[in-house]
Amino acid sequence: MLLLENIHPVAVEVLEARGFEVELLAGSLGEDELIERLAGVSLLGIRSNTNVTARVLDAAPDLLAVGCFCIGTNQVDLKAAAARGVAVFNAPYSNTRSVVELVIGEIIALARRLHEKSEKMHAGVWDKSAKGSHEVRGRTLGIVGYGNIGTQLSNLAEALGMRVIFFDTADRLAHGNAQRMKTLEELLEKADVVSLHVDGRPGNAGLFGAEQFARMKPRSLFINAARGMVVDTEALREHIVSGHIAGAALDVFPIEPKAQGDAFESPLRGLENVILTPHVGGSTQEAQEEIGFFVAGKLAGFALEGRTELSVNLPAVNAPALQEGHRIGYLHVNVPGVLASVNQLLAGAGANITGQYLATAGEQGYVVTDATEALSDDALAKLAGDEHCLWVRTWSAGA
Template sequence: MIRILVTDGMEQSAIKELRESGFEVVEQFYDAAELGNKLKEFDVLIVRSATKVREAIINEALGGKLKLIIRGGVGVDNIDVAYAESKGIAVRNTPNASSAAVAELALGHMFALARFIHIANVTMREGKWDKKKYEGIELGRKTLGIIGMGRIGRELAIRAKALGMKVLYTRRRGPSEEYNEFEYSTMEELLAASDFVSVHTPFDKNSGTLIGEKELAMMKDGAYLINCSRGKVVSEEALLAALNSGKLSGAGIDVFEEEPTKNIELISHPKVSATPHIGASSIEAQERIGEEIVTIIKGFFN
């Protein structure tokens, strides 16, 4: 029987379908010290963000049954993909399933910051009626710059355009006819022209931080930065400095350099709308992720 280890949780309907299809599914989290040895007993490993599958763990698993690693989500930066594949272990992810959920969270942060929902919610609980402090802005007619025009960026662009926003985008591969309804810009042009900048790129260990002090300085005075991609894409130190100086009016952050984050100064900042990496945490997205994982596994072993 093909054995599947689920370490970070998974939609129960998908687990039920796998079991009914003849697969053995074990739901159990293991820390790094135990995981590699345990993996020898399983054909498939399914992870989300918490489990890191690095070279040392893969080396420990060699000689066992492991044939497939699946990341339930868009990125695979918590898996040493090239190394796993060099050892004959396939790596897959579910890039389509959570795109809409992440895009809607990015938009939610934009609304929260534009209308002070993030901080008014806190001060009202403290018994304050700070009505005069919270004169916000409307998203309509503002410019949104999207860095990384993949599936998530496209979903956000569609929603932003429906709100009457002008949408700029930049991507490593340059402009594409696929995105003709939006305007391509260089990174520098986008940063200078956008009222809101939303980042949707993976973290590249080779190139490092994408948004640091230099890039933040290029942004419009009073602009907003949204990061629902990967924490290390944006320098938290540089972001805090930009918020404290007044360069930025606010930041919406779902991902952090370290998770769970210990950067209390950042998440408690009055100009920050913060969430604990919940981009894909919608009922619909989790159902789609589960369905996509089932399809991957059935296709792989059939």
């Protein structure tokens, strides 16, 4: 197991307890470095700054699964991983609260211009003034992307006395008194604070640029704790310098340093009432520990028992833990008749089946079969030799 990008030590504990040898690196790796490091690696753990491309996957024949110790998975070529039978797991809910608390803190800090006041105090300047400082109560928060983070932010913002409006391309149920906006433009024209919480799909690249900032209310606030590639930071700079945007907070950037201590460049550096944080939305001890425990468990469950529940790219089979007997995992092309042919082969081999679990997703199907006796090498060879087989693996209880 290779873990990159300062993944929480609890992941190491979980994996070592299951028998894995774990190598831990603090920073991310470029494509060539990653290829070199993956020789002999069964499981790879990354966060958001390491890209697993098709080229990387082609050069890593021993790789069984990739764990994204974060929410997003856009840094992995999911289609290429699925085609090679490499499972990908993430932690879609574990750092939700941490991100939301950061955004709430930033809304208050920007509205009160706390960053600016603090800098002056550190410079020895006593500036006791209410100019430009506002309460958030009664203000309108516009949430773009109303998923797990957006809805929890909605709830906490209402508790602070804010009015909440939201826009999402998917059909989402409004929480509390939140109101759905029909268009993004409608939201931008009404919100005093705009907070982005969209995912990293390619279609969201450049979602927020000069046109969107111009649509925002004069002297409104802008927050991005979603994906760096969503925002045109040059356009944001222009609207902050002009005074149209009163303040901004960004936790993610189009280009981010690879390792701790590396230089950070951005056109937003040095601007008044702009909070820049180094992608720490989910970086609380509580969130990172939960993510480490959760994703490490999913990786170990797949490698040691063939379990794919919550995989983002392979058919998700929620098979029980293997307590006794033997297990056969069969990933195959999703065409009619495969399960029938598998069962016919198992019956011919005299397998006493105790449980069978099947799921399909797009072009693939995955069937997990538990039996009292191990399947013979000849029967396994027949399964592996089928034209629709992507891979076949076996496990034994206690092994």
